[in-house]
Amino acid sequence: MRILSGIQPSGPLxxxxxxxxxxxxxxLQDANDAYYFVADxxxxxxxxxxxxxxKYVSHVLIDLLALGLDPDxxxxxxQSDVPExxxxxxxxxxxxxxxxxxxxxxxxxxxxxxxxxxxxLFAYPVLQAADILLYDADLVPVGQDQKxxxxxxxxxxxxxxxxxxxxxxxxxxxxxxxxxxxxxxxGLDGRKMSKSYNNTxxxxxxPASIRKKVKKFVTDSLPVEAPKDPDTCPLFGLYKLFAKPAxxxxxxxxxxxxxxxxGEVKTRLGEALIETFAEARERRAEWVAHxxxxxxVRAAGAEKARETARKVLHRARAACGLG
Ligand code: AQP
Numbered sequence: 001m002r003i004l005s006g007i008q009p010s011g012p013l014x015x016x017x018x019x020x021x022x023x024x025x026x027x028l029q030d031a032n033d034a035y036y037f038v039a040d041x042x043x044x045x046x047x048x049x050x051x052x053x054x055k056y057v058s059h060v061l062i063d064l065l066a067l068g069l070d071p072d073x074x075x076x077x078x079q080s081d082v083p084e085x086x087x088x089x090x091x092x093x094x095x096x097x098x099x100x101x102x103x104x105x106x107x108x109x110x111x112x113x114x115x116x117x118x119x120x121l122f123a124y125p126v127l128q129a130a131d132i133l134l135y136d137a138d139l140v141p142v143g144q145d146q147k148x149x150x151x152x153x154x155x156x157x158x159x160x161x162x163x164x165x166x167x168x169x170x171x172x173x174x175x176x177x178x179x180x181x182x183x184x185x186x187g188l189d190g191r192k193m194s195k196s197y198n199n200t201x202x203x204x205x206x207p208a209s210i211r212k213k214v215k216k217f218v219t220d221s222l223p224v225e226a227p228k229d230p231d232t233c234p235l236f237g238l239y240k241l242f243a244k245p246a247x248x249x250x251x252x253x254x255x256x257x258x259x260x261x262x263g264e265v266k267t268r269l270g271e272a273l274i275e276t277f278a279e280a281r282e283r284r285a286e287w288v289a290h291x292x293x294x295x296x297v298r299a300a301g302a303e304k305a306r307e308t309a310r311k312v313l314h315r316a317r318a319a320c321g322l323g
Pocket of ligand 1: 046
């Protein structure tokens with residue numbers, strides 16, 4: 001099966017990215033034909049500093065490798081190393097009704113958060129459709145926030161096939177792969193963990209900073225002895241995703257009976273996070289020390305990705321009468 005997914009280099013990766021997406025990337029890499037990319041064209045909608053963007057791109061590549069992507073198993077590439085993406089995006093734009101983009105919640109959210117209402121941000125889901133369709137993807141591992149964009153991708157693909165009268169279909173229709181328990185990982189304020197909400201815990205933050213940050217997790221003010229509901233507590237919601245099963249059960253029982261304080265859960269969460277990423281932290285230091293290896297992975301990924309992309313773009317151009 002062809003797997004495809006991308007991550008924006010719009011800041012340091014956080015544990016929402018890890019649980020909602022990257023962990024699935026790693027789990028799917030051996031048994032499938034996987035393509036993963038750093039979505040730098042997308043990041044242009046929010047990062048407007050060239051040297052910062054370059055830094056983030058290189059960090060995301062390194063982080064993905066450190067977290068377990070195996071460059072011999074997957075095609076790991078940078079989106080803008082495959083300029084065919086932008087051409088396909090235009091072909092798709094010409095058949096996308098405005099109304100489909102107008103109803104996208106992520107555009108409305110970002111504008112509400114203060115990002116300028118620019119055409120690139122508005123048309124973001126079309127570029128995303130191009131990313132996915134360009135590689136004949138079957139399955140796209142993502143968090144819940146991307147579900148609507150995946151639906152648009154399918155709709156755009158179907159519309160293109162319909163407009164150009166291709167019954168056999170120019171594009172393969174992809175499906176989202178969203179795991180329920182990590183579909184929306186909560187951030188420090190209980191909302192979805194997100195770079196733009198400033199409520200993240202970064203995967204490779206140093207341990208002292210992780211210990212400090214988890215203390216900021218917002219909770220209610222119930223005293224230690226009061227029974228609490230683990231099912232509605234965002235702090236427990238995050239803790240349970242990293243805790244060992246026995247620890248998770250113990251804390252859950254004490255939530256229900258009373259006798260657990262939020263301070264203790266925060267401390268345990270911090271330690272569980274540090275332990276979970278300890279090995280990846282060491283691998284990361286290795287990759288950081290060898291930028292030439294990262295550059296080689298990037299170059300090899302670009303070559304393989306372009307090879308696939310060119311074939312699909314050729315199909316799309318031929319269908320609509322270009323060339
Ligand atoms: N909180 C989350 N829970 C589950 N999955 C998440 N993802 C992001 N946050 C969570 C998933 O991570 C992948 C990569 O995300 P992205 O970097 O492409 O963009 P994003 O979803 O926009 O991430 P942010 O942090 O929320 O960035 P900003 O603030 O810039 O918009 C995706 O699969 C996403 O679902």
